[in-house]
Amino acid sequence: MSENGALPLRGKVLTVDTMNANVKKVDYAVRGPIVQRAVQIEKELKEGVKKPFEEVIKANIGDAHAMGQRPITFFRQVMALCTYPQLLDDNKFPEDAKNRARRILQSCGGNSIGAYTTSQGIDCVRHDVANYIQRRDGGIPSDPDNIYLTTGASDGIVTILKLLTAGEGRTRTGVMISIPQYPLYSASIAELGAVQISYYLNEEKCWSLDISELQRALQAAREHCSPRVLCIINPGNPTGQVQSRQCIEDVIRFAAKENLFLMADEVYQDNVYAEGCEFHSFKKVLFEMGPEYSSKVELASFHSTSKCYMGECGFRGGYMEVINMDPGVKAQLTKLVSVRLCPPVPGQALMDLVVNSPQPGEPSYQTFMKERTAVLSALAEKAKLTEEILNTVPGISCNPVQGAMYSFPRITLPERAINEAKAKDQAPDMFYCMKLLEETGICLVPGSGFGQREGTYHFRMTILPPTEKLKIMLNKLKEFHQKFTQQYS
């Protein structure tokens, strides 16, 4: 460097041209541009700007507590005891909470949740998870060594995709994922440079999965990539469909026949509302299909503390169970997770409580069951309410919300609106949702963020706001839709 400090003019080292090109393809609509606008509007409201509404309703993201759902008392008591063990001497805490806290703390280094754990997760928690899975699946054994605790289910999903992504060009890993899908999948596939293989769910049949459609997608994909993975979200996001047992068996047979690694995203497993619908875990069905399948099909199942009745998104708790994974690959998986050292210990502890919740006879049992039942029945009620009200709107058609936390209704948009959107280089349903936001303060995610059949439009709305607010919101939406349709007819 010369004496006077002068340097030739330089461009930046890291620019949009020099950066990793795959990252540019990453999109995650749930927190995308519409949410950014919603946050901006909230700021404007705070500053006193006049709007046709008083608050922004963030019905875009599956965040139960943000919408007023209360945490489960027992869970927070144990977490407080783990965080500040002096409270173990406080007689305001029930004995069963204290026992669970002591057990968790004993398995932590220095009896502190501030110590690193092994990267696969605390041993006794993995044992408890295995026991939970075994009880849930009618006694089918689960090996704690196949359990990996993760930072939310998302961490596990991305890790498995990374593990399975290989090859180049025509041999590049192809990943089958439903349309519509939760955009973590499309984003991760883009980030990893894998190939997305879309299979369409059948909207006319309540978003069911047809094997023939899986077959079609697979065959077409074989031309340009090496399909290795099949992802299923059950109960579905954004669609809420709950797969029938028959369907799950068919998918397993398909995966076996076509040599595909199954990824079963089951984070909504307690969120089942519709009559006649039941959650069947992929693992259970797999093992009930006999050794021909259960010893062969490779499966990873994912669960989390963010959904169901807990709604503890901010703790980033989760686990995955891997079945029939090649030992060499499993060793690589263990190495891969070691890079990020360990999952957050509060999340690990919380996961332990979810799989090891109060039992009949324990002091906290009654309150726990009351709270759990209240949350799940409120969600069931809101699922029905949403379907009913939306189906009274001409131009909106909503499939039954069988499970999960969202409705994904189809909207009919007038030709003029579609053209105006396209002229602005905007997806028509984004155009619709932006207008909805500006005029009513309701923040939804356009269907284009999840994928949909060409020429169809949808939005995803959570069923999480409290019932009264949900009713108001649905009616405002109804009003808006009618006005919008008229305006652009």
Next chain:
Amino acid sequence: MSFLKEISPLVMNNFLSGTDVLSRYAAQITAEIQQGERRNYNEVLDLSSGDLHRGGIKPITFVRQVLAACVYPALLEDDSLPLDVKQRAQSLLRECEGGSVGSYTDSSGLAKIKHCVSQFITRRDGGVPSSPNNFFINSGSQTALMIMLKLLIRSEDSCRTGVLIPVPTYASFTLALEKQGAAIIPYYLCEEQGWTLQVEELRKALHTGRNTCNPVALYICNPGNPTGHIQSRKSIEEVICFAAEERLFILADEVCQSLVYGDDTEFYSYKKVLSEMGSTISSTVELASFNSLSKSFMGECGLRGGYVELVNLDPAVKEYGRRLLSTRSCPPVVGQIALDLMADPPKSGDPSFPTFSEEVQSIKNMIVKNTGRIQEVFAELPGISCQPLKAGFFVFPCLHFPPKAIQWAKKRQMEPDMLYCLHLLEETGLHVRPGCEYGQRKDSYHIRLFVATQENIMEDALQRLKMFHMRFMKEFS
């Protein structure tokens, strides 16, 4: 090899397959002792990881009180909690959607936390401005480093993206680089001069690196892990100039910044030095600085919290980074809250201040005592030497193996320091890490010991090490 039992073939196999032999062996020994097996020692003494709490240090009371109140707000009605704890918990809960730490936050962290951290940085750097918009809060510095690597490393190119890293460097970072498909360009720190970073060595490494890859980033660890070296201001300036001339993105891993104990030793942040270097450099050199909860006096490794401050990052790239982060939802909220407490601890006059400062001071005192004791013990031992200890949680002494010891290791197809550590564990129950895990110059050997543990534990460890080392050196003389 009279006193050295043969290590079982199973353990050897694990080594060759790359799994963490030492940790597994330590766990195995612990289990065997619990089942009643008799050994020369009652328990494994673990000085292998940089974990304050595992080493027996208690968490900071104020931190845990605030976190507990945030997790279970009914505690706010409790008389036992000090007023400043309640006020802090309340102000943090107000920032959380629905007043719950179970809600998601913005992907780059709660606005209040980013604001608090940016003010901390401004204070630390004597007034150098810092904007909350230039921060990503994350679940620990490893995750933050990985996000930056993802932006920088073009795995689709036939010519690999290169990153300069110091030798020695801690193992999980090297693994992260490999997993991202980066080409690693090692630059050797100068052990004889206290593990200093010499720009000539950087230049040499870069020149060599350019033959095989496209170098874009320079990774610095200051204070160093495992070396404990702390860069002088002049050294930092030289590195920044080098990065400016050679067009390199600086990744400054500063997680150990609060652990400086050497005499006449001061931590200078890369940001501060950069800001004082004349506008051409200060407005162009791209820098990402990393800090975390894990290596602060709070030692809250398990809560997973950290931040990266981005300086002169292209706004369009920052936006892509934000988008990438959004797919990970958000960092754990409990970790975010702990960061707020780290950046804005109790002040003089606050009810919790006396206890807080006493707890922090006692940890500092303990480290100073331990490092003093380590230097005393090593001074008496042949074949082990240590650079002056200035900062960080570790010491990285050099082992001078006699030729016979090196041959013995060669026969067993293991690195001599790894074999030393395995036998040290077997014979005395002391678990430390071998230098081969971090990289070292050819024919040089080291071990890494954690120093932030209770004084009696440190003394126990040093006695075990001394006993083993004397026998070992005698055996192979």
